[in-house]
Amino acid sequence: MTLTPMPLLPVLSHLLARASRALGLETVDAFPPGHRYARTRWDPACFDIASDLKPDAIERAMCTAIENTPAVFAHIEHPTPRMQRTLLAAIHARLRRGSGAQAVPGDLVGMLIDAYASPVTEEAVPGLRAAIASTEGYDPSMRVAHLTAFLADMPAAFDVIDATR
Template identity: 60%
Template sequence: MPALIPTLLKVMAQVSRVCGFETASSFPPDHIHARTRWRGAYFDIASDRKPEQIERAMCEALANTPSLFELIENPTPRMQLTLVAAIESRMRRSSNMPDDLAVLLIKAYASPHTMEAIPGMRDAIEQGARDGDMQECIGVLLGFIRARPSFVDGDIIDSGAPLRLVR
C-alpha cells in the first residue's frame, strides 16, 4: 500500500498537467528546447499547450514586456530574436540606449546551453566580455546588432511563419 501512494501522486500530477490545471514552466522533456525554463507565475501558460503555442505566448509576452527575458533560463532563439527586435526598436526610436536589455541577453549567453539565435552573437558577447567590463560587452553587442540588417520584417510573432530577413 505505501508504494501505491507515490505512484498515485505521480499519475495525478500527470493528469493535472495534461488537463492544463498547472502553469507550464518549461517545454516538455523530449522537446528540442527542454532546457528552457521560466517562472511560470509571470507567464501564466497552461500546461496542456503545445510547445509551439508555449513559445508563441512567451514571445508575445516578451514583445510586450522585454524585461521578462530576465526570468527565462536558456531562452530559445525565437525568444532571443524577440528581445533583439526590442533592442533594435529602442535604438531606432529613442535617444537612450537599450543597455538594460543588452545586459539580459549577455546574461543569457553565460549558459553554454543557450542556443545561438544569430550566427556570431556568442562570439561578439565573448569578445566584449574578455576584459570583464560590462559596458564594453554591451557596446560590442549593440555594435553587432547595429551592423547587421534588421532581423525582422514585421512582427516576429505573427502566424508562426519562418522569420524573413530584411535587406
C-alpha cells in the same frame, strides 16, 4: 499472513496531479522532455503557461510575453532562438525610436549577454556569440556598448520572417 493495505493517499495524489496537468490547470516551467529545447526553463511566476499547451503554443505565448514586457526575458534560462529574436526586435525598436542615452537599451542588451553565458544557448543571429565572447572581461557597460554597436550595424538580422508565427 497479513496484507498491508496500499496507501490510498499517494495513489489519489498521483491521479489528481495527472488530471490537473491534462486539464491545463498547472503552470509549466519547461518544454516537455525530448523536445528540441528541453533545456529551456523559465520562472512560472513570470509566464503563466498552461500545462496542456503544445510546445509551439508555449513558445508563442512566451514570445508574446517578451514582446509586451521585454524584462521578463531575464527569467528565461537557455532561451530559444525565437525568444531571442523577439528580444532583439525590442532592442532594435528602442534603437530606432530613441536618441541619446535613453536609446541605448542597456538593460535588454545585458539580458542577452547573460543568456549567452551558457554554451547551451543556441545562437539566434550569426556572429552574435562571437561578438559577445569578444567582450569577455570588459566592464559590463563596455560590453553593452560594444554589443549595441554590433546590433546597430545588423539591421537585416531583425527583419527575419518567422514562418512559425
